[in-house]
Every structure is written in structure tokens, then in C-alpha cells.
Amino acid sequence: GNITINSAAIALLENSLINASAFQGAGGNIQITLQGIFLSPDSGITASSQLGVDGMVQINDSLLDPSSGLNQLPQDVTDQTDQIVAGCTADANSQFMITGRGGLPEDPTAIIRGQTIWQDLQDFSPEATVSNSDSTSYSLVAAEPIPPDPVVxxxxxxxxxxxxxxxxxxxxxxxxxxxxxxxxxxxxxxxxx
Known part of the structure; x- marks a missing residue:
């Protein structure tokens, strides 16, 4: 059979599987429309047939902009060989490798991939109070800020x-x-x- 899912987000964790399979004939089709999907490495989405043609899996992400991860590249590429100055003679087994551009994206609106971003929503202002189940209130006292060591x-x-x-x-x-x-x-x- 066919599977159609319309959801804000889907989380497939711990060997979860969305499967539309058939023994004979064409496999089922899976169509998913969502805003975000979280998929663990041991989970999957498949549409298959043992004796016939496999089905099709189509995921429509309404918030995904296909051009959002693209950077504008320069039209004229420079020769990088003159950027490295010949230095001292190297000992045996020495290597110098240029591994590419890492770090943050050049565009501040670009997506940072492969990193978890933590946003702490707690209020640490001196006026904040904390209450427990006994309805006892404790007021937080702000500590005197310690100036950081100067950066040299x-x-x-x-x-x-x-x-x-x-x-x-x-x-x-x-x-x-x-x-x-x-x-x-x-x-x-x-x-x-």
C-alpha cells in the first residue's frame, strides 16, 4: 500500500522504520510532507518489492531552501602555489597539508551543518526568583563580575x-x-x- 504523512516534524529513533513493501508487484509509495525530520543512523524509510519494481519515497520539506547552502564562488581562481613560501629543509617523515576551509560559513544566514546549537532559556537576572513545590521562594543574588584576563x-x-x-x-x-x-x-x- 501507499503511505502519506503530513506532519510538522518526524523523529525516527532507535531502529524505527517507515516501510511500504510488497511481495509481488510494485512496492508501495511513501510521500512525507513536513518541516523537519530527525533520523537516527539505524532507522530508515523504504518502499520495496521482493519480486517486482520498488516503490518511491518522496520527502517534501516545506522550510528547505535548496539554494540556502550555496556560496558565491569567485570567477577567477588564483594559483595558490605562490602562497606557500619555501622554508627550512624538512626532517624525514615531515608533511605539510592544506586541508581546506573549515569553521563558520561565510554567509551569516547560511546553515551551520553538523553542529548542535544550545540555547539556554533560563533567566539569570538578579530579579528572577525560583519556587519549589513547597511554595518557598528564593531570590537569586548576582555575583560580582570578575574581569577577564586581557587577551594578548x-x-x-x-x-x-x-x-x-x-x-x-x-x-x-x-x-x-x-x-x-x-x-x-x-x-x-x-x-x-
Whole structure:
């Protein structure tokens, strides 16, 4: 048979299945019209037939704008090979890889994909009161704000005692050294200049 679902949202969790299957003949068709769907990896929507033609699954998302995830690309592409300056000679097994553009979308109206966004709706204002089942009210007292430490821009890097690279505001002179194979005319590499 055919399945038609009109809903604001559907959640298929923990091995849930919407299935329109047939043994002989054409499989059923599934048509779903909604505003949002939440589907766990072990759940699914199928329209199949064991001996005939499989059915069709059609999902209509009324809020989905197909062009919303598209960014305008530049017409003239630049050659990126001149953006990387040849540096010091590398030790064996060293690699430098450019992995692409990550982070936030360029367009503030674009959808952030693959991240969960938390919005806390609690009122933390000093005037807010909390009541429990005994009808006892407690007033919240706002704590004195602690000013944050000022942000200082990193101008160099050092290797700390654990062997990790650490960005620092000022490089101590005892940590400055020139690696074998580096030209001293390369300013700004590791010394904060």
C-alpha cells in the first residue's frame, strides 16, 4: 500500500522504520510532507518489492531552501602555489597539508551543518526568583563580575617541557635557535619578529 504523512516534524529513533513493501508487484509509495525530520543512523524509510519494481519515497520539506547552502564562488581562481613560501629543509617523515576551509560559513544566514546549537532559556537576572513545590521562594543574588584576563596576541612559539608547541606573546632569548638548513634571512619564523 501507499503511505502519506503530513506532519510538522518526524523523529525516527532507535531502529524505527517507515516501510511500504510488497511481495509481488510494485512496492508501495511513501510521500512525507513536513518541516523537519530527525533520523537516527539505524532507522530508515523504504518502499520495496521482493519480486517486482520498488516503490518511491518522496520527502517534501516545506522550510528547505535548496539554494540556502550555496556560496558565491569567485570567477577567477588564483594559483595558490605562490602562497606557500619555501622554508627550512624538512626532517624525514615531515608533511605539510592544506586541508581546506573549515569553521563558520561565510554567509551569516547560511546553515551551520553538523553542529548542535544550545540555547539556554533560563533567566539569570538578579530579579528572577525560583519556587519549589513547597511554595518557598528564593531570590537569586548576582555575583560580582570578575574581569577577564586581557587577551594578548601571540607573536612567537616555543616547545614546552611536554614537547608540545605553545604560542607565546614573547619568546625568551634562551629558546631562540636556528634549525639546521634554515637561512638566517628568513625573519619572523619562530622568533616573534
Amino acid at each position: 596576541e601571540a607573536t612567537g612559539w616555543i616547545v614546552n617541557q611536554q614537547g608540545y608547541v605553545e604560542l607565546v606573546a614573547h619568546v625568551p632569548r634562551e629558546n631562540f635557535s636556528v634549525a639546521y638548513g634554515c637561512n638566517l634571512s628568513n625573519k619572523g619564523i619562530g622568533n616573534g619578529e
